[in-house]
Amino acid sequence: MGDLAARFRAAYGAPAGHLLLLAGTFTVTGWVALRLAAEPTAGRMLLWFAGAAIAHDFVLFPIYGLADRVLRRALGPRAVPASGPAPLNHIRVPALASGLLFLVYLPGILRLGRPTYLAASGQNQRPFLGRWLLATAALFLASAALYALRRRRARRRPVRPPGRPGRG
Incomplete structure (x- = not known):
């Protein structure tokens, strides 16, 4: 059994639990997407989600990335x-x-x-x-x-x- 787990990990790159967790996550995400698709406001929700992702990636991430860099520099080797x-x-x-x-x-x-x-x-x-x-x-x-x-x-x-x- 240990040899099979080791071969799986070598081929997949992570333990089997990782694959099970991903499969469960995608299952729940798909179920939510199907439930939302039936909503009359699904288009607006999708637009809001896309806007939030864009705002995070192009506005918030650079701000907290810069703040982290400043904090690391201020702390120096003590960081x-x-x-x-x-x-x-x-x-x-x-x-x-x-x-x-x-x-x-x-x-x-x-x-x-x-x-x-x-x-x-x-x-x-x-x-x-x-x-x-x-x-x-x-x-x-x-x-x-x-x-x-x-x-x-x-x-x-x-x-x-x-x-x-x-x-x-």
């Missing part, structure tokens, strides 16, 4: 150290989560469509900006605390020479 935790990901993850929250709640944060939101919910949009800022602060604070904990733990751990397995 990804040889030992210990990398501060780069402790900045990237909360920034990504904050950015996604901003995109999801963009109309509320910028107070767009006030009359519609008021009519639908009976509430105003004032708290959106403050709550987004609090969520962003909490994400960065949690990430900073986790980074500090990981640095502290890395300092306590003895450094082993490369190539020598530890006792466990």
Whole structure:
């Protein structure tokens, strides 16, 4: 059985679980596409999806790619150290989560469509900006605390020479 798995991996380039996961993903995607095709607004949804993909690839990706490059340059060799935790990901993850929250709640944060939101919910949009800022602060604070904990733990751990397995 092990020989068959090894031959499959050599031929396919990944384990069999990868192929099963892809097949499942394409199955679900096809089912969703068939369900959406029956919708009267399918054309508008497709247009929105294409616009979102284009906006991401030509607007958002260059912006966060440049921001990442600036962050790497600012951190220098500490961005990804040889030992210990990398501060780069402790900045990237909360920034990504904050950015996604901003995109999801963009109309509320910028107070767009006030009359519609008021009519639908009976509430105003004032708290959106403050709550987004609090969520962003909490994400960065949690990430900073986790980074500090990981640095502290890395300092306590003895450094082993490369190539020598530890006792466990």
